[in-house]
Amino acid sequence: MRKLTAGEKRRSGCPLNASVEILGDRWSLLIIRDMMLRGFRTYKEFLGSYEQIATNILADRLRNLEKHGIIATEEDPSDGRKVNYVLTKKGIDLAPVLTEMVLWAGGHEKTENQALVQLMRKDKEAFLAEIRARWENGSGKKK
């Protein structure tokens, strides 16, 4: 559990408020999604995602997620220009949050990717177990 750094003050001690202060914007969870579900790791990959985040916002969000210990950076051993972003344990633990948000919208809004929704709905625990397994062995990539 990280401490709050100097300037930070929470509006309240409520756990939901903490989540909302850290993740409550239009981009942070989409970045997590791209890492968790699509195996994205680089700035360029995030920029290529369908929702078209702006470059400065992406840089800001990555900084923020790292500051909160949700992602970490690694330098690419084979390419000095690249920065690889990876989920930490804290980041992987957001899988149930993402899942419930997908299920909620999948059931109440007109959305695509109903295949994913069906998969999650059919066996939520198996789905979560697979994500955890993928990240436990380092890569975050599908086998």
Next chain:
Amino acid sequence: MRKLTAGEKRRSGCPLNASVEILGDRWSLLIIRDMMLRGFRTYKEFLGSYEQIATNILADRLRNLEKHGIIATEEDPSDGRKVNYVLTKKGIDLAPVLTEMVLWAGGHEKTENQALVQLMRKDKEAFLAEIRARWENGSGKKK
């Protein structure tokens, strides 16, 4: 499932993106929390909540939640000044999302109300069933 009204365009069809576009701000989920967990129903009660939302933001967020069919308004039979806000089925269905966000922050951030976190952790399904039951019989209030 509601249709998108004229001016609205989703950045993508991803269900997570839909959730984030509807609920991804610093206040909407706190309002849902106050309704779901504390039985709040009026503008004044929301204003009195610990996080101190501004009056114009509250009005805007309530409008938005109603527009998305997450809450509904009822006029108070005994007091013509009051407007009672209640969760719809779609709103109640956000309970798992709230729960997972509470559990995540409860486990990874320094927060208060660990009693709630423990309760959710110990038997998540029972907790969700109780919330649904409370709202099924109309009131949303604890017995």
Next chain:
DNA sequence: CCACATTACTTGCAAAACGCAAGTGAAAAA
């Protein structure tokens, strides 16, 4: 019945966040 209180807002304005377009510097590729 009349003054005052309460409820649910709206309005105005300053500050912060967001988003687009363009630019930069370091490393790799041609």
Next chain:
DNA sequence: TTTTTCACTTGCGTTTTGCAAGTAATGTGG
């Protein structure tokens, strides 16, 4: 060695947020 790629930063206009104050409708006490 020139060009391309990658991960950003900077400038600037627009939108959102947040504070303070105001308003209209309804209810209450004397």
